[in-house]
Amino acid sequence: MRDRADFRLETDAEGRTVLALSGNLLVSTAGFLDPQLRALDQPIARIDLADAGEIDTVGAWLVWRLARDHGATIAGADEMAARLISALQGAGGDGDIAPARHPVLRRVPEAVGAYVSALPASWVRLLDFLGALLISSWTIIRGRSPLRMHAVVRQLELVGVSALGIVGLMSFLVGIVIAQQGAVQLQDLGFGELTVNLTGRISFRELGILMTAIMVAGRSGSSFAAQIGTMKLTEEIDAMRTIGVSPMEALVIPRVLAAVLMLPLLGFYSAILAIIGGAFISTITLDIPFHAFLLRIQDVVPMHDVWVGLVKAPFFGFIIAVAGCYQGMQVQGNSEEVGLRTTIAVVQAIFAVIVLDAFFAVFFTEVGWG
Amino acid sequence: MTEAHYTGNFPIVVEGLCNAFDGHVIHQDLSLKVRRGEILGVVGGSGSGKSVLMRSIIGLQHPAAGEIEVLGQSMSGGGAPARDEIDIRSRWGVLFQGGALFSTLTVAENVEVPLREFYPEIDDTLRHEIARYKVMLSGLPPEAAAKFPSELSGGMRKRAGLARALALDPELLFLDEPTAGLDPIGAAAFDALTRELQDTLGLTVFLITHDLDTLYEICDRVAVIADKRVIAVDTISELLKIDHPWIQEYFNGPRGRAADAARHRAKAMDKQADRGA
Numbered sequence: 001m002r003d004r005a006d007f008r009l010e011t012d013a014e015g016r017t018v019l020a021l022s023g024n025l026l027v028s029t030a031g032f033l034d035p036q037l038r039a040l041d042q043p044i045a046r047i048d049l050a051d052a053g054e055i056d057t058v059g060a061w062l063v064w065r066l067a068r069d070h071g072a073t074i075a076g077a078d079e080m081a082a083r084l085i086s087a088l089q090g091a092g093g094d095g096d097i098a099p100a101r102h103p104v105l106r107r108v109p110e111a112v113g114a115y116v117s118a119l120p121a122s123w124v125r126l127l128d129f130l131g132a133l134l135i136s137s138w139t140i141i142r143g144r145s146p147l148r149m150h151a152v153v154r155q156l157e158l159v160g161v162s163a164l165g166i167v168g169l170m171s172f173l174v175g176i177v178i179a180q181q182g183a184v185q186l187q188d189l190g191f192g193e194l195t196v197n198l199t200g201r202i203s204f205r206e207l208g209i210l211m212t213a214i215m216v217a218g219r220s221g222s223s224f225a226a227q228i229g230t231m232k233l234t235e236e237i238d239a240m241r242t243i244g245v246s247p248m249e250a251l252v253i254p255r256v257l258a259a260v261l262m263l264p265l266l267g268f269y270s271a272i273l274a275i276i277g278g279a280f281i282s283t284i285t286l287d288i289p290f291h292a293f294l295l296r297i298q299d300v301v302p303m304h305d306v307w308v309g310l311v312k313a314p315f316f317g318f319i320i321a322v323a324g325c326y327q328g329m330q331v332q333g334n335s336e337e338v339g340l341r342t343t344i345a346v347v348q349a350i351f352a353v354i355v356l357d358a359f360f361a362v363f364f365t366e367v368g369w370g
Numbered sequence: 371m372t373e374a375h376y377t378g379n380f381p382i383v384v385e386g387l388c389n390a391f392d393g394h395v396i397h398q399d400l401s402l403k404v405r406r407g408e409i410l411g412v413v414g415g416s417g418s419g420k421s422v423l424m425r426s427i428i429g430l431q432h433p434a435a436g437e438i439e440v441l442g443q444s445m446s447g448g449g450a451p452a453r454d455e456i457d458i459r460s461r462w463g464v465l466f467q468g469g470a471l472f473s474t475l476t477v478a479e480n481v482e483v484p485l486r487e488f489y490p491e492i493d494d495t496l497r498h499e500i501a502r503y504k505v506m507l508s509g510l511p512p513e514a515a516a517k518f519p520s521e522l523s524g525g526m527r528k529r530a531g532l533a534r535a536l537a538l539d540p541e542l543l544f545l546d547e548p549t550a551g552l553d554p555i556g557a558a559a560f561d562a563l564t565r566e567l568q569d570t571l572g573l574t575v576f577l578i579t580h581d582l583d584t585l586y587e588i589c590d591r592v593a594v595i596a597d598k599r600v601i602a603v604d605t606i607s608e609l610l611k612i613d614h615p616w617i618q619e620y621f622n623g624p625r626g627r628a629a630d631a632a633r634h635r636a637k638a639m640d641k642q643a644d645r646g647a
Binding site for chain 2: 026027028030031032034035038054056057058061065080083084087088091333334335336
């Protein structure tokens, strides 16, 4: 179907140049014809369409532009061609049709500048969000508005129960890796039995809760941001406000509450599964029987290790839920923004969790829970 | 010279189409022929399968049974070579109900997408020029070309969608409820634009609508979908003679009569103006 359009230059009786077009002047042929037509620099007095075949708006545009640029008249146009060419009168102009794209040397400082100048405003918005969260929590605590139990239970299920499978599997495998890798090093030194201490303490104090937090940030933090962001785009949030339902109370508080309640449980569960994983691999490769491994755990893991993990967990849950909900609420404009905000929510949540974990590590050692 | 454009009489032919979702039958032995160069209005109650019919014709919905021929090429089989199927897609334009503009691209970039896809040999300068005049042809101000869909009003978004549908100079134009959600002035302007473009570009238009004014103003013929098939295709004045409860209720209901009366008033005023002049 991709036939060609062609042209030839002739001289008429009065010695003026005539450009005669032939073939179909269509969008399918314009790609080859256009550069040649634009390369013409001699004066053209007339454009002859008598030999031209079918024409569409792209062909008409080429003819009209050529006539405009060379001050030529158009001859031999059939009814269709004449109609199309007249429809294009006044078209054109050369305003920008794409958003301006500047060179890198300008774009990078610009982006940095925009980021820095937007920083105070975003801190204010975050404070605003946290303040609204606090106020809503207080109205619920004082009994001025009901806690939406249905939403809370639903979120408990989504954040907690449905995460059991993946968190459990991940923890079991991490437990295997710690015990197996630890054993290799410790056996070299002749302290193979310390593998139990290593696995038990690290699971309860750090890894159980940290891995869980990362998994929940990826699973639930992202879904909070995407869901609330989409609701913002479809004006569901606005609809809620007009009905008199506070999005804080209906959307944010159930999610924050669910994450705060579920992270300690998931973290504890994760630590247990990691220890089972460690015990499992020890049975196979270290000749420590399964139940002996578990009994040793009771002796070597101090109770405060369990508390260290459990105390941190609600804070992590709070960070994850707030990051997700806050970023979701910030969505405006288009669907790209939803993706962007979801990414930010997850990255911020994981980063903040790890920073906070470092503070906790120092803190608990200082207070003697080392 | 090869004929680039379809020259037969019926660019869209649907024969014995059946569609069903989960045992719920939408179309049963539906047949329809669209004449070249006409604006065919398609009406039917909500859920009668107007959009499903359009989706079947443009190949988004695989029908359970039946033959569909678009621009002389069979669509419903799997037998046609893939290359032809793709080529045929460059010869129709579709305006979806919500506009379905790509939200991360500007209006002009939206128009450029099909051009880039089908005709990569067209260089940037010409492609920008084409995008710019298509935006103008769709009745948008030039500055709208650089805007993102989220910055446009509903009516402008429809026009931008139309500009993208017209990007490849199609022979067939599918419009899914183009005036839904527009104010009466915007709707009338969009109707006029459709008619004008159909005249200028020689389009065949398949138009799904609920808008009685649109039917009276610009449709050459109207196809009525009821009882899971097309029960009639004709001009409105002929349709009114058919004794079918849905047709009678639709065109002779309060809204149908109002649209008809408005049309008669407008005609009378035109005549008066003619006499005065």
